[in-house]
Amino acid sequence: MGNNIKFLSVVCFLLFLSCDDILEENLTDDLVTPITPTTGSTIVNNLVHFSWQALDGADDYRLQLINPSQNNIILLDSLINETSFQYPLEPGAYEWRVRGENFAYETAYSFPISFNVEASSDLTNQTLILNTPTDNLYTNTTNLLFTWSNLQYADSYTFELIKNLNGQTTLTQQSGITGTSFSVNAAVFDVDAEYIWNVKAINTTSETIYTSRSVFLDRQVPNQPALSTPADEEIITGTTVDFSWAIGQDSGNVQSEVSSILEIAQDANFNTIIESLAITNGSTQQVSIATAGTYYWRVQTKDAAENVSSYSVSRTFTTE
Template sequence: MKTQNKGLLLLMLLTLSFSCDDILEEDITNDTIQIISPNEGMTTDGNTVQFSWGGLDGADGYRIQIIKSNQVYEVDSLITTSTFKYVLNSGTYQWRVRAENFAYSTAYTFPISFHVETSDDLSNQNVALATPSVDLYTNNKNITFTWQGITSAISYKFELIKSLNGEQTILPETDVTASNYTIDPNLFNDDAKYIWKVKAVNATSETVYSQRSLFIDTVAPNQPALTSPADQGTATTTVAFNWTNGTDSGNIKSTITNTIEIASDIDFNTKIHSASTVNNTYQYVFSTLGTYYWRIKAIDAATNESDFSIVRSLVVQ
């Protein structure tokens, strides 16, 4: 009888642990999303469409899908707000949306058809920037900026601004006829935040500027300094490795990812484990007793790499 009671208690605990998230999340399965805009058959004058719907209590986010007339998905994105702005070419589209949380989701709304009709008036249109991506960190100065062309545009204005102890326009180009622009890499003469802006122009109107930022970072992170375990120290099979990265000396400071390597030989010809972490500590469980060696390398968001740290040995016993 006691054994049966213990088994029942264990089953209850397991059930509670697996269903904890379900208990915390509100069941929205049978709820309905209320569409605001665009509605069925609506025509948008201009290339920028504002999608909106009623927010739903219990939703952590919303998955919106925009489908072209050839049934290819233009957008399939999870967002946290009940509005979404997107630039589309002329044509007919469908869109739908559903609410989601960790455990549940509503049904998608019924697909709604709408039409986008761009005109010669650019004042209600926007330039959709393509590459580089938003807030890119890079050490590569050979960059081609690209954007989605607008049919009624004759040309584009391009600006590059350096943001370092204030903002300075370092490149104003007023007559770009293509939907891309490659700049002289020497203009990136400092590691800094750079803002690039594009607007479309024709004989009678122009769009507002669309803009993004990127970060030029050519400074490698510091060589990590190992703190524990001590060199030639001893440990049990579960070991917490710790180190420091020091202060970033560059103008641009980005997230550091640390790579830890553990080997059974001092030259690291036989690596038994390798992992990456944004933390300065890492725990590993050894399956075999013996002498091991470990080291750390730091890589920043611009892919600059430090030298490996010094190598320490560890006896697992």
Template sequence: MKTISKIILLATTMILFSCEDILEEDITNDTIQTVSPIEKDTISSNVVNFQWNIIKGATNYRVQVFNENLAVVLDSLVGNKVSLTHPFLPGTYKWRVRGENAGYQSVYSFPVGFTVVQSNDLTNQQVVLSNPISGLYTNSTSLICTWQDLIPADYYELELVNVTAGQTIILQQSNITSTSVTLNNANLAQDAEYLWKIKAVNATSQSVFSNRNFFIDRVNPNQPQNSLPANNSTQTVNQPIAFTWTMPSDAGTIQSQINYTIEFSNTTTFATILQTSTSATTMIQQSFANAGDYYWRVKAVDAASNVSTYSTAFKFTIN
């Protein structure tokens, strides 16, 4: 009977581990048809829009671009979509694409050559933004926005929008001849989601706005509160202990993602930190090999680098 049970358990395990591969469609011999750019295309823009046809069974697509020396200048895994826009310097390139899923990869499409040339017409060009990254959370009172120089541009125009306040434009600036702007506390007075937008302008044309968002959050997280193990509890040596705590709701306008730092000490003042752990949830498990008295506390750190006060320390004894 035990032998039969083991066989059933082994078979079940094999099914579970291989289930994903069984469900994935074999696309090994499939080839993607590219749509744009086509062979010998000349693109009068600083950005190239790659497009291809979907293949059944692919959950991702990998796009590769080579320069005239056959060096890889782009190797990008995009999601379940059939286009990718990317900036390029003037030059000659080749591109190809393949489909992928968790178990298989298709063959690459036949390489397609294209040329990027510089144009003074900004209509179909884009300003390539550098920093800050999209979706940044920060508590800073000063933020430097930078972008790549677009050679045909005479100058740039900036708009800063408070999205939280209802798409309110709080700053407009033109005739910017550098490739950076510093936003100060006067511009970023409120905790909010902001959108910064840049476009290039010359005597005959202008680009569309390129934009990214960021979040200003200057409110410290609330103080965590220890839950378990209860204060002055007794635990067993070398046995996992679940440490849990609660976190009051964030009252700030922007609720940044919170992570936790948990500290263990053998002194009430935490003069000596025996171990530090981090967690994205309000629980960790920890065991202790040595008997004695221990103390633990937690602090919260949000994505904008705001830090709470430590929770009130709890004591526990290992026997």
């Protein structure tokens, strides 16, 4: 009996150590140390660089940006997994603070740090902020409007569009733009490819460097999926069914990520669909079907540019 008690004690102790290993570190008594901007500093730039020291046990950091002149409104509340962050700001007075977080715990916020942002007529070290389209957008439309934020003291902007396919080709370059948007003739997008758009701000004495983003034009419809398992008219014992299919190799110039939609119905025309599942990774899915019976299934694919394939040939199976 005594040996059993000792054995159980050892097991409990080992289990305790194992549980302790997977517990998150308690951060409640810790603080994150801010680095920049420092208290009372003046940033002569439209893009502010925030940084802080790493904290052991913290998986992420929550950065808050406050505008004291607007009743301390929180302009930014962002969870960041690094120890630095850049954010565009208009001229004015601001405060910032940061805390560390993990799954179970969080530190208190650092003491708010006040700083100022000033505009400068020297554009050399300033950054033009692009708005739309988002960076690395996959799209099947050529009706694109390129927009960016106004930069104080800029007199005009220069826009250029480059096609990146077997080398780079400049398609459009337009200077003297006084607004903050530019549209391109749709005929310029002659083939599916990566298109790089660049914009810079200019005044009489200085200019920014180009800010760049990419748009991936993809009008290639994904392949029709080919069903693998279960086989047509297969009888399956039990109500758990393993589905698999093939989506084939994309043959277009741009290969955007492809997801699948698995549909299971009670009728051949798919008027009564009991399951419609989006599968973003892979081409297999296990499904539990509560009621035994005969069912029909098919798969359709869709890529990141919103191109949709035709449905696969449907199959039937029976669970019993």
